[in-house]
Amino acid sequence: MAVKRWGGGVYVALVVGGMLPPTIWAQESRQPVQRDANNAAEGQEEAHPLSAQEEHIHVTARRLDQARQALQPAIGATQTSFSRKAIEANPGGDNAALNSILLQAPGVTQDSYGQIHIRGDHNNVQFRLDGVALPEGVNVFGQALMTRFAHSMSLTTGVLPAEYGFRQAGVIDIQTKNGVSDEGGMLSGYGGVRDYVQPSLQYGGHWGQWDGFITADMIHDRVGIENTIPSYNAIHDLSRQHHILGHVRYTLRPETRFSFTAGISNAWYQLPNNPGQQHQFATPLFKADNALSMQANAPDSSHLDEHQQQITDFAILSWQEEHETVSAQTSAILRYSSMRYSPDWVGDLVYNGIAQQAARSVFSSGVQSDVTWRLNHAHTLRGGVQAYGERVVSKSNASVYPLAEDGSIIPQPMNVHDSSGKTGALYGAYIQDEWKITRKLTLNLGARFDGVEEYVHAHQFSPRISLVWTPWRGGRFHVGCARYLTPPPFETIGTTSLSRFANTSAAPAHYQNDRVKAERDNYYDIGFIQRLTPHWSIGVDAYWKDAKNLLDEGQFGAPVILTAYNYRRGHVRGVEFTTDYEAGPWSLYGNVALSRAMGKDINSAQWNFDEDDLQYMRHHWVHLDHDQRVTASAGAAYTAFRKTNHPLHLSGTMVYGSGLRQDKETATGDIPNGAHVPRYVTFNLALVQHICHVPALGGHNMQLRLDVINLFDKHYMLRDGSGIGVGAPQYGLRRSVMGGVSFSL
Incomplete structure (x- = not known):
């Protein structure tokens, strides 16, 4: 399959809406690039001659990989792609979390707990592995995916084709490494x-009709969660994380392949x-052995001992068929995700009036099937189904103070136990036609039917x-519109029995608690991209979303568990500008995104909010807590000695944010989310030295890496502790110098 290459390296994107032309835009760059995903991924060049059998294995694997990606094109949407070289050039490389790489894409905003917001939405992000969607999990911070x-990954935004449902702000599709393309x-x-x-x-290899890849790592650090103060080191911030991911594939014949992918993530913070x-509360009396009483001194807030454990396990079994006119893939999916918060029993009670041990888990199983029928030159039909069954269990054991009749502590x-469980289902089906009206004009027309049967x-x-x-030549316009149905995340719907906390220090100010609703959207997108020279491209993209029952999430209480709620009305609009340049050893890119996300009248889970705030939002539009007016990123990369066996890669990235929202103090009271925290800009650098065929290592290769995160040691705040659904202040990471060495096996 011929691949048309544009630019070649770094893509600076400011995108509105999401435009993808009907031909592939692929770049083997060191930085994020924007491309159309109608066709398959880029081919892999071999570094050494292959035998006839090995060549057959590589060609078959590549053809099946391309067919799998062609099942889910992004026609009419905006897609930012990250090649393997782009991932390795990002400061931290493979050691960096996924969110730090995605921040280099247009319209992606940084938040605490490792969260990202895409085009003014709170989460609403769909993760896929080789085109297979992963069900939702309860994890808030950390990354379960390594x-x-x-091997590469892409972020698709804008007016999504009909094959994408449930989570539609952005689709992150990871093309996994395998034992053929990533052998060794x-x-x-x-x-x-x-x-x-x-x-x-990590290790990958192929053996006859089998190939496989596995990777594992362990992380120990003292920067697990964002610091609550601007100091260089946080107080009480140890984390331990373990990850294992891998898959095995069996090619039964050139048209048929089976694959099994699984992963385990266990993190403690x-x-x-x-x-x-x-x-805020009196020092409690505790009983030991139900006999002795003792007075417990209130601990200093810097000495509290709260921690949280998060576990994610998943497995995917897929069957793929590729024939002359028909391609198909069917997958069975399992995912288990759990979170357990352990409080400081004395401290949480003294400072919050409640010390709550909380546990939440969700088990999901489902199936996804996609089929492509190349009817003729002008029409390509696609269709498929998704269905998931889910079981959520929530348990808590809380220590609270009872209240006397006069309201005194x-x-x-006393202990309050609460537990609940719910089984539900998500399902969806789609059909669409990619119609090439003329050589220069392509229409993608489709429809989905989605349903949710949960809370x-x-x-x-x-x-x-x-x-x-x-x-x-070199120019592309796109325009599109879509209807979206976004179910509330099953695992984030609060199920606390409020009556259990009546007449205690944890009693809510009021008991209004309407059920969380599904969000319904009208989404519009228009954009243009132009290649000005063989080395320089620019783009612009604009989008608008009108929402009914706009979904948002917040942290209410000490456990880092997000709770979903709705605004009765919402609108999100923005524009993104992008540019990139690549020539010789240089690659440059940059993005600027302008966004505004507003909501009015919270109409679910109201008990989490102050009555004055509810009254204000009932009659006024307010900014969403994750709304950031200006977001920008940029990067540059240079390769020295690139024609030798010891190339040296130097790269740098920049992230700018005008600030997430905070409450605004006025003479008549606070305006929810009426102001924003101070703007910030951070710079990161990376230096990577490759040394090939090291004699001391038996001819194997070696790589040396040096990274500097937040080069100028910028003190910046992500959250100040105020705002709708904001639990605590959080500050960005101070300057960090990191280094590493890698050896080929």
């Missing part, structure tokens, strides 16, 4: 300041302390249409 498992092994060690240690191992806090804690019962027929026009 960057080093990705690598042993790495990485570490640096704040006790950061990360050993890792201390929650950073915020010193200098004043306790009785300093004798909420909803269904919707969602038409989608996009048009891509290539009026002249």
Whole structure:
């Protein structure tokens, strides 16, 4: 399959809406690039001659990989792609979390707990592995998916084709490494300041009709969660994480392949302390052995001991067929995700009036099937189904103070137990036609039918249409509109029995608690991209979303568990500008995104909010807590000695944010999300030295890496602790110097 290459390296994107032309835009760059995904991925060049049998294995694997990706094109949407070289050039490389790489894409905003917001949405992000969607999990911070498992990845936004449902702000599709394209092994060690240690191992190979790849790592550091104060080191911020990911594939014949992918992630975090806090409640009396009583001194807030454990396990079994006119893939999916929060029993009670041990888990199983029928030159039909069954279990054991009749605290804690469980289902089906009206004009027309039967019962027929026009050489226009149905994340719907906390220190101010609803959207997108010279491209993209029952999430209470709620009305709009340049050893890119996300009248889970805030939002539009007016990123890369066996790669990235929202103080009271925290800009650098055929290592290759995160040690705030659904202040990472070495096996 011929691949048309544009630019060649770094793509600076400011994109509005999501435009993808009907031909592939692929770049083997070191930085993020924008491309159309109508066709398959780029081919892999071999570094050494292959035998006839090996060549057959490589060609078959590549053809099946291309067919799998062609099942889910992004016609009419905007796609930013990250090649393997782009991932390795990002500061941290394979050792960096996925979110740090995605921040280099247009319209992606940084938040605490490793969260990202795409085009003004709170999460609403769909993760896929080789085109297979992973069900939702309860994990809030950390990454269950490892960057080093990705051969490449893409972020698709805008008016999505009908094959994408449920989570539609952005689709992150990771094309995994495999034993054919990524043959061989690598042993790495990485570490640096704040006790950061990360050993890792990866290996891929093929044996006859089988091929496989596996990678594992362990992380120990003292930067697990964002610092609550602007100091260089956080108080009580140790984390330990373990990850294993791998898959095995069996090619039965050139047209048929089976694959099995599985992963395990186990992470344990201390929650950073915020010193200098004043306790709000009387010092409690505790009983030991139900006999002795003792007075417990209120602990200093810098000495609290709160921690949280998060586990994610998943497995995917897929069957793929590729024939002359028909391609198909069917997958069975399992995922288990759990979170367990352990409080400081004395401290949480003294400072919050409740010390709550909380556990939440979700088990999901489902099936996804996609089929492509190349009817003729003008029409390509696609269709498929998705269905998931889910079981959520929530348990808590809380210590609270009872209240006397006059409302005063009785300093004798009591226990309150609460547990609930719910089984539900998500399902969807789609059909669409890619119609090449002329050589320069392509229409993608489709529709989905989605349903949710969980805490909420909803269904919707969602038409989608996009048009891509290539009026002249190097230019592409796109325009599209879509209907979306977004179910509330099953695992984030609060199920607390409020009556259990009546007449206690944890009693809510009011008991209004309407059920969380599904969000329904009208989404519009228009954009243009132009290649000005063989080395320089620019693009612009604009989008608008009108929402009914706009979904948002917030942290209410000490456990880092997000709770979903709705605004009765919402609108999100923005524009993105992008540019890239690549010539010789240089690659440059940059993005600027302008966005505004507003909501009005919270109409679910109201008990989490102050009554004054509810009244204000009932009559006024407010900014969403994750709304950021200006977001920008940029990067540059240079390769020295690139024609030798010891190339040296130097790269740098920049992230700018105008600030997430915070409450605004006025003479008549606070305006929810009425202001924003101070703007910030950070710079990161990377230096990577490759040394090939090292005699001391038996002719194997070696790589040396040096990374500097937040080069100028910028003190910047992500959250100040105020705002709708904001639990605590969080500051960005201070300067961090990291280094590593890798050896090929």
